[in-house]
Amino acid sequence: MKKLDLNRRKLLGRALALGALTALPACDYDDPAHPDLADRFLHAMSSWNDRVQAALFSRHTLAPTFSAAQITNPPRFNAFYDISQAPVVEPATYRLELSGQIQETAPWSLAQLRTMKQESQITRLICVEGWRVIGQWSGVPLAEFLKRIGADTKCKYVSFKCADGYYSSIDMASALHPQTILALDFLNAPLTPAFGAPMRLRIPTKLGFKNPKSVMSMSVGNIYTGGYWEDQGYNWFSGS
Numbered sequence: 001m002k003k004l005d006l007n008r009r010k011l012l013g014r015a016l017a018l019g020a021l022t023a024l025p026a027c028d029y030d031d032p033a034h035p036d037l038a039d040r041f042l043h044a045m046s047s048w049n050d051r052v053q054a055a056l057f058s059r060h061t062l063a064p065t066f067s068a069a070q071i072t073n074p075p076r077f078n079a080f081y082d083i084s085q086a087p088v089v090e091p092a093t094y095r096l097e098l099s100g101q102i103q104e105t106a107p108w109s110l111a112q113l114r115t116m117k118q119e120s121q122i123t124r125l126i127c128v129e130g131w132r133v134i135g136q137w138s139g140v141p142l143a144e145f146l147k148r149i150g151a152d153t154k155c156k157y158v159s160f161k162c163a164d165g166y167y168s169s170i171d172m173a174s175a176l177h178p179q180t181i182l183a184l185d186f187l188n189a190p191l192t193p194a195f196g197a198p199m200r201l202r203i204p205t206k207l208g209f210k211n212p213k214s215v216m217s218m219s220v221g222n223i224y225t226g227g228y229w230e231d232q233g234y235n236w237f238s239g240s
């Protein structure tokens with residue numbers, strides 16, 4: 001018990017109480033090469049937590065929606081870098097690359113994505129840093145898109161890679177949730193680079209970091225691919 005210092009004890013308490021956050025990136029690992037018992041315990045807790053959250057998740061339970069008057073203005077930017085470093089993707093030549101257990105893997109242009117029925121919603125984005133914003137995102141329901149490209153929806157995961165090297169992945173039940181969209185617009189205008197242009201995942205049933213921006217490729221499969229923050233200890237399921 002000597003090794004279980006106060007910070008770590010607090011962390012354990014937090015993991016048990018909240019579940020969503022299992023390790024802070026800044027927490028003081030004694031020796032990263034030899035994760036001690038507490039670290040292994042936190043990891044085991046987090047994957048147990050994934051399974052519990054997945055079991056409790058219902059495709060029919062909707063995240064709260066809001067009125068236009070409640071939209072946060074101006075919106076709030078977040079990424080693992082400063083807003084001036086946000087990647088700029090040329091919309092005219094953009095192609096969403098598809099791979100994995102998908103029948104039609106031809107890449108999709110923005111014009112093609114816009115031929116599909118667009119869904120608009122005013123929802124809340126919650127960041128683990130302790131802030132939240134309400135915004136209006138519109139785009140293609142991921143369930144419809146997966147159907148259209150002949151994705152095997154019996155697979156476990158849908159994974160995303162972004163223009164800035166960010167990446168994330170979600171469980172299939174969440175991918176098929178009616179509020180999960182491939183967002184193209186914010187406030188009825190195309191997304192701007194810092195906020196995820198030309199396309200971002202918008203998934204209001206999960207925390208902010210599960211909403212990858214400037215998505216360049218999508219893959220469907222059964223191999224766990226983790227995520228940028230997930231691989232640093234944040235809980236993978238992270239329902240909000």
Ligand SMILES: Nc1nc2c(c(=O)[nH]1)N[C@H]1C(S)=C(S)[C@@H](COP(=O)(O)O)O[C@H]1N2
Nearest residue numbers: 076077078079080127162166208209211213
């Ligand atoms: N490509 C990319 N997507 C990302 C991130 C990032 O750093 N790069 N940060 C995530 C985090 S932690 C949050 S809270 C939201 C913030 O989205 P916003 O800038 O629209 O508020 O984007 C998520 N998606």
Ligand SMILES: [Mo]
Nearest residue numbers: 127128208209
């Ligand atoms: Mo975040």
